[in-house]
Each structure stands twice: as structure tokens, then as C-alpha cells.
Amino acid sequence: MDDLLVIGGGMAGLSAALVAQRAGLQVTLLEQAEAFSEVGAGIQLGPNAVRVLHDWGLLPALREVAAFPERLAVRDARSGAQLGGLTLGAAMQQRYGQPYATIHRADLHQILLRQLQGSSQVDCRLRQRLQAFEQDADGIRLQTEDGSRYQASALLGCDGLWSRVRGQLLADGAPIFSGDLAYRGLVPMADLPPELRRNQVTAWLAPGLHAVHYPVRAGAAMNVIVVVEGPIPPDPESWDHAAQASQLRRALGSVHGDFDRLLQAVPDWRLWPLNARAPMRGPHEHAQGRVALLGDAAHPTRPYLAQGAAMALEDAWTLGRLLAQPDWRHGAAGQGIAWPGLLQTLARKRWRRNAWIQQRSRRNGQIFHAAGPLRWGRDLGMALLGESLVDLPELYRGPPAP
Numbered sequence: 001m002d003d004l005l006v007i008g009g010g011m012a013g014l015s016a017a018l019v020a021q022r023a024g025l026q027v028t029l030l031e032q033a034e035a036f037s038e039v040g041a042g043i044q045l046g047p048n049a050v051r052v053l054h055d056w057g058l059l060p061a062l063r064e065v066a067a068f069p070e071r072l073a074v075r076d077a078r079s080g081a082q083l084g085g086l087t088l089g090a091a092m093q094q095r096y097g098q099p100y101a102t103i104h105r106a107d108l109h110q111i112l113l114r115q116l117q118g119s120s121q122v123d124c125r126l127r128q129r130l131q132a133f134e135q136d137a138d139g140i141r142l143q144t145e146d147g148s149r150y151q152a153s154a155l156l157g158c159d160g161l162w163s164r165v166r167g168q169l170l171a172d173g174a175p176i177f178s179g180d181l182a183y184r185g186l187v188p189m190a191d192l193p194p195e196l197r198r199n200q201v202t203a204w205l206a207p208g209l210h211a212v213h214y215p216v217r218a219g220a221a222m223n224v225i226v227v228v229e230g231p232i233p234p235d236p237e238s239w240d241h242a243a244q245a246s247q248l249r250r251a252l253g254s255v256h257g258d259f260d261r262l263l264q265a266v267p268d269w270r271l272w273p274l275n276a277r278a279p280m281r282g283p284h285e286h287a288q289g290r291v292a293l294l295g296d297a298a299h300p301t302r303p304y305l306a307q308g309a310a311m312a313l314e315d316a317w318t319l320g321r322l323l324a325q326p327d328w329r330h331g332a333a334g335q336g337i338a339w340p341g342l343l344q345t346l347a348r349k350r351w352r353r354n355a356w357i358q359q360r361s362r363r364n365g366q367i368f369h370a371a372g373p374l375r376w377g378r379d380l381g382m383a384l385l386g387e388s389l390v391d392l393p394e395l396y397r398g399p400p401a402p
């Protein structure tokens, strides 16, 4: 049986382990944390991400814990004016064959983890922090910080933004602070004023800032993200900072009453400095030899298209589709998987779409935060062009078949 090492137990690592397991591989997944858990709050899943989960038979599990908003509404954060929007719900299902979902990260993580637990083919090891690896024509050898050694035929670096696998494979430096700070909070729906308990995604825009909120936990809670421009906090590598509501209030200034009431209801803010990299420049940033990078390790992105986790799911889905093709099943020597060829194909299939999403996400941030003529053009465009300006068929019809 062919064997695979996966570094990292986030969305990318769990998804990659899932498709490898289903392809009959023996998988060892190494996670540095003490326990499998997901920090953070909600994520949006466009029809492209839901299509992946549907293909893996996970739609029933998603339906139990996700929310399926009826509408995306875009409003001016200061005046409250409706700037534009997009009908989600049944319209999205009809147009793309899959719904638009919003979910707590921990719930999606659990759905994926449950597929791996108890499997004799997947060995998930906690407290295993990758130190270094080496590859040659025969395979991979790696060592973790506690001195444990592993070997396998191939290695997937799913170790996120600060990926060590990437550091060794590409040696292209650390991600760069984007200049944006994301404050995230979760409010029990029952604690919100009735007029704010809506099954919709709401985006608030103003120069230099934006906010998004949507239901999670099957509608039992509202996830709130507020992004403001600001200086880098003292510990940029930390994913999770306790944040002061007063700092956020100062950065926001005066906002519309609906938005203000929502902010007041958030019991606890957590602060994420947003880091990113330039869009991918070629397939070499996805895979080299027997090593591939998936998810944020390969293409960390600003969250303004709400597609980071979706890209991780799409990467793993594409890997699963390739593993199912008989072409790769017998290497040149007539045994095992021809990993370098398979991973190169994965890289060639994925990098352009991932680069495009990274680039669009960055551009979206500029549009959301626009002041002056760009802001004026944005608002006029939404008023004149309506839903077509917000809809993203090329994205939501994905992932493209390999």
C-alpha cells in the first residue's frame, strides 16, 4: 500500500487525508497542537466549496450545523444605505446546483475529522511538530521536534500560513502583514435585537474598513468580522489575540445604528492581524518532486472573497480526483503511485485558479475600503449593474474538473 505524510490538521490537512484514505492510501497526519481543534469563528462556503462537500457525501452533515442565508446585503457603514446585494438561498441552488452556506469553523473541522477517526488507514498524531524533511528519488524522510522520524512516498505540507514545509521547499521568506486587522466575535442569536436576527450575510462598507456578519451554528449564533486598517501588533505570528472593544470602537468612529447595535452585542472580540503572500507565480509554488503544498501553506489569501478554506477543499478535491485516475497508479517501476508526476499535474491544475482568487481577494479589499472616486464608482456600479456585479459564476461553478 502506498503511504503519505500530511503535515497539519486544519481544513487542508484533514481534507487531504480524507481523499487519500478513500483512494486506499496509508496516511500519517502530524499535527503540532495538543488536540484537534479550530480557533476562530465562522466561514462562508460558496457553492464551489459546498460542491466539494457534496461530492464527499458530507452534505447531510453540513445541513445539520450550517446556516443557508437567503441574501447577501451590502450597506454603507455610516449612513446605513443599501448599496447592493445578491439573492442566495434557492436562487443560488438553482444557478449553481449547490447552496451558499455559512458555518462555524469548528463544525466544519469536526465534520472532516469524524471521517478520519477510527480509520485503520489514517494515523493522526498530535504534538508532532515538523522540524525538517528531505526528499530523494525513493521517498521522504522527516523529523519532528521531539526527535521522532517518519518516512513515506510523498509529503503534503498543509501546515498553514507559517508553513515550515514551504519554508524548506521554496525558501521564499515569511508572509507579509497586509495592513489590515480583523476583529472577530460570536453573538448568540437570542442576544441580538429582533431586527438584526436575519438569515442573511450583511456587509458594511466605509473608507478604510468593512464588516461582515452572518449566521452560524444552524442559525443559533451570529458571526461578526470587522476589518480595519492599522499598525501591526507586537506579536505578528500569533493567530489569536485578545482584543479591546474600545480599540475597535476608536478605529471605527461613528457608524449606523443597526451596525452599532450589532457591535454592542458582541461579548468578546478576538483580533487577527491579516497576513498574506503575493498571488502564486507558477506550479513550482504548489509542488516539487514528492512534496506538495495545499491550502494556506501554498496560497494564503486575504479573506475578502471568503475563499481561503474553499481553496483548501478544492485543492484536496482535485488531489482525490487525480488519485482516482488509473494513470498514476503504477509508477515507472510498475509499483505504487507515480507521485512526482501526479503532484506536478495537481500543481498545474490548481495554481492559476488559486492565484486568481488571491488577486481578486486583494482587489476586493481595496474596493471594500475605497474612498473618493473609487468608492463613488463602486456604489454607482452596484446601483446600476445590480446582482451581476456581486455574483461570481467563474468561482461558484468550480472546482474545475482535473
Ligand SMILES: Cc1cc2nc3c(=O)[nH]c(=O)nc-3n(C[C@H](O)[C@H](O)[C@H](O)COP(=O)(O)OP(=O)(O)OC[C@H]3O[C@@H](n4cnc5c(N)ncnc54)[C@H](O)[C@@H]3O)c2cc1C
Residues within 6 Å of the ligand: 007, 008, 009, 010, 011, 012, 013, 030, 031, 032, 033, 042, 043, 044, 045, 128, 129, 130, 131, 158, 159, 160, 161, 162, 163, 164, 182, 184, 225, 272, 274, 294, 295, 296, 297, 303, 306, 307, 308, 309, 310, 311, 312
Ligand atoms: C478573518 C478571516 C476570515 C476568513 N473567512 C473565510 C471564509 O469566509 N471562507 C473561507 O473559505 N475561508 C475563510 N478564511 C480563510 C480560512 O480560514 C483559511 O484559508 C483556512 O483555514 C486554511 O486552512 P489550512 O488547513 O490551509 O491552514 P490552517 O487552518 O492554518 O491549518 C494548519 C495546521 O497546521 C498545523 N501546523 C502548523 N505548523 C506545523 C508544523 N510545523 N508541524 C505540525 N503541524 C503544524 C497547525 O497547528 C494547524 O492545525 C478566513 C480567514 C480569516 C483570517
